[in-house]
Every structure is written in C-alpha cells, then in structure tokens.
Amino acid sequence: GAGVSQTPSNKVTEKGKYVELRCDPISGHTALYWYRQSLGQGPEFLIYFQGTGAADDSGLPNDRFFAVRPEGSVSTLKIQRTERGDSAVYLCASSIDSQETQYFGPGTRLLVL
Amino acid sequence: TQLLEQSPQFLSIQEGENLTVYCNSSSVFSSLQWYRQEPGEGPVLLVTVVTGGEVKKLKRLTFQFGDARKDSSLHITAAQPGDTGLYLCAGVYTSGTYKYIFGTGTRLKVLA
Numbered sequence: 001g002a003g004v005s006q007t008p009s010n011k012v013t014e015k016g017k018y019v020e021l022r023c024d025p026i027s028g029h030t031a032l033y034w035y036r037q038s039l040g041q042g043p044e045f046l047i048y049f050q051g052t053g054a055a056d057d058s059g060l061p062n063d064r065f066f067a068v069r070p071e072g073s074v075s076t077l078k079i080q081r082t083e084r085g086d087s088a089v090y091l092c093a094s095s096i097d098s099q100e101t102q103y104f105g106p107g108t109r110l111l112v113l
Numbered sequence: 114t115q116l117l118e119q120s121p122q123f124l125s126i127q128e129g130e131n132l133t134v135y136c137n138s139s140s141v142f143s144s145l146q147w148y149r150q151e152p153g154e155g156p157v158l159l160v161t162v163v164t165g166g167e168v169k170k171l172k173r174l175t176f177q178f179g180d181a182r183k184d185s186s187l188h189i190t191a192a193q194p195g196d197t198g199l200y201l202c203a204g205v206y207t208s209g210t211y212k213y214i215f216g217t218g219t220r221l222k223v224l225a
Binding site for chain 2: 004031033035040041042043044045048050055056091093098099101102103104105106107
C-alpha cells in the first residue's frame, strides 16, 4: 500500500521567500507529525495534529512557521521569510492514532540560499 | 528542554564485530523506541520498549530499557554491512499529548 509521501522532494529557495511543504499521510491515519532534521542530527519535533487540530505545536521555532491540516488528511507546513538556518530535511510521519507506530515519509530537503 | 544523548556519535567496525549503542537522558519516558534511518529516507521503527528493565530481541539486535526508564541500549551481534545506517532512539512522553523526542543519533558503518 501507499506510504507517507512528501512533496517536493527537494526545494531550493532564496532567503526571505515563502515556502510550502506538503505531506500526504497514509489513508485513515488520524495522527500526523512534522519534524525537522539537520545534517547528522536526530529529528526535532515541530508539531503534532490529531485530526484537523494541532494538538501540540510547542516545537515550532517561531511565528514564521505554521502548519495546517484542514480536512484531517493532507498537511502543509508553511515557512515565511525563510532564513539560511531553516535549511534542513523536513520529515512528516503519520500513525493510526498517536499511540501507534509512526510511519515516516522520505522528507523534503529544503535549502535556503 | 528534554535531551536524549546517544553515544557513540560515529562507529565504524568490521563485519562480524559486536557493538553497543547507548541512549541516555535525565528524563523518565513512558516508553522508548529505536529507529534506523538510511540516506534519503525517513526513520523506520525497529522496536518499542515499555517496561523498566525490559529486554527485546530482534534477530541479531538486542534492546534494553533501563530500570528507571531514562536510558536504553542497542546491542548488535556479528554486525553485517546491511546494518549500516543512522540509529536513533526516541523517548515517548504521554503527559497531555503523545510526543516523541529523538536522540542525537549514532551513525554506524559496517565494513565488509
């Protein structure tokens, strides 16, 4: 069956631009997580959705970062006024519910020049 | 800030050798997970340990959760080149929301 997919797989942008990163979770999975992974590091929690609502957004680094999941399926991570320090791999994971196994997508590699 | 430290950070060994990776924190977790991640892919769950002192085996991999549920170890017996990858532990918090805090990672390379 289809796993978690993320688009684009790679994104190069210039400092100050706006970007959107998309996550398509496994069908029927109610929990969705966004993480950021810098080179050589473990994933860093950003935000967790249960259904349409953000159950925990305590990992978002500042107000330039925002995420939505309007219909409880696809989620979009939005970054405004990108900075070079935002360069990283952004990972999405979904699970049937929050207590079950997370399945990760391949990530979006964001490079801010 | 919760922090999970893994050691060693890097490990390069010959095929057939044994190794142990450690995951340590000052925080108590509801459970702890181990993942393996390959280049260009997301992490894949290997195991979840829940009870303090629990030991789980997955073929040549042995996972142990510390008695106080603050630390864990992963032992690989007779490593093979296919074991090469980034190994990540993740502590699970269930107070309020279900949250995963990942460790700093151990990059393992097994040479043939």
